[in-house]
Amino acid sequence: MNPAPIRNAFSIDVEDYFHVSAFASHVAREDWDRMPCRVERNVDAILAMLDEHKTHATYFMLGWVAERYPGLVRRIVELGHELASHGYAHQRATEQSCQEFRQDITRAKALLEDISGIAVQGYRAPSFSIGHGNLWALQCLSEAGYRYSSSVYPIRHDHYGMPGAPRFAFFPEGGHGLLELPVTTVRLFNCNLPAGGGGYFRLVPYSVSRWCLNRVNTVDRQPCIFYFHPWEIDPEQPRVRGVSARTKFRHYLNLDRTEVRLRRLLADFAWDRIDRVFLEPRT
Secondary structure, eight states, X not given: OOOOOOEEEEEEEEOOGGGOGGGTTTSOGGGGGGSOOOHHHHHHHHHHHHHHTTOOOEEEEOHHHHHHOHHHHHHHHHTTOEXXXXXXXXXXXXXXXXXXXXXXXXXXXXXXXHHHSSOXXXXXXXXXXXXXGGTHHHHHHXXXXXXXXXXXXXXXXXXXXXXXXXXXXXXXXXXXXXEEOOOXXXXXXXXXXXXXXXHXXXXXXXXXXXXXXXXXXXXXXXXXXXXXXXXXXXXTSOOOTTOOHHXXXXXXXXXXXXXXXXXXXXXXXXXXXXXXXXXXXXX
16 A cells, blocks of 8 residues: 655745845845835735645745735735744844844744734744854744744755755754754755755756655655745746846746746645644644
8 A cells, every 4th residue: 555645845935036135235125115026916826826726835924024015914824824934134044143133033923923813833044044153043933932943954055054954854952942844855976955946946847856855755755845935936027137147047047937837846746834744743
């Protein structure tokens, strides 16, 4: 008898195109309110897509977005999705002091809970910016009332990554009971390769992503954690001028193909909210 299909965790980092860390030197924070916002229309399109596939997901909501679109926050919750925190101001944890980080995560959690009327349990750091140099952030999250984090990415990357971290759910030392849920990687050639979404999902053919996720389910017998951003289904988003060729390639590559790939992904695997996959007892 074949084992039952593993439920995987589907997640969305709710931020707009101009919040991206790679654009930080080109779009000043004080100009954010003057930028054309597209996050609401894009999230509504994602909500409709998930409804078509009868799938629930976890939305890591940026506090800045929630403050300006409280109706969007409520729609996410009313449709049965999990609401989680992406911090307030989309500042990397590596660029904050302990006090600044604590203020950011506390402000975001309180704001989301006030708008939604429900408890927020999860957090994801912008740009997966928790690693060896700032593991104190995990204790801050626990003390702020979060139950889990999905902020450590066990890969090598020029902007983030903690390749020595466990590939699957673990309780980090100093985390005070906080559960860390790394985004999915596949182990090949004695190396962790990214397999859980983002720019890599747009870079490689869909068949490669499907093979990697299926390998984690069938060989490792572990649930996958997949993520993407609302701006990744929006090929008509305004272009940010002056960025490097590398940044331009990473951000704009295959935006016109992402939604089609996501629909295939939703059909090919079983998906649910992070809290249901990892916090609820398995049957």
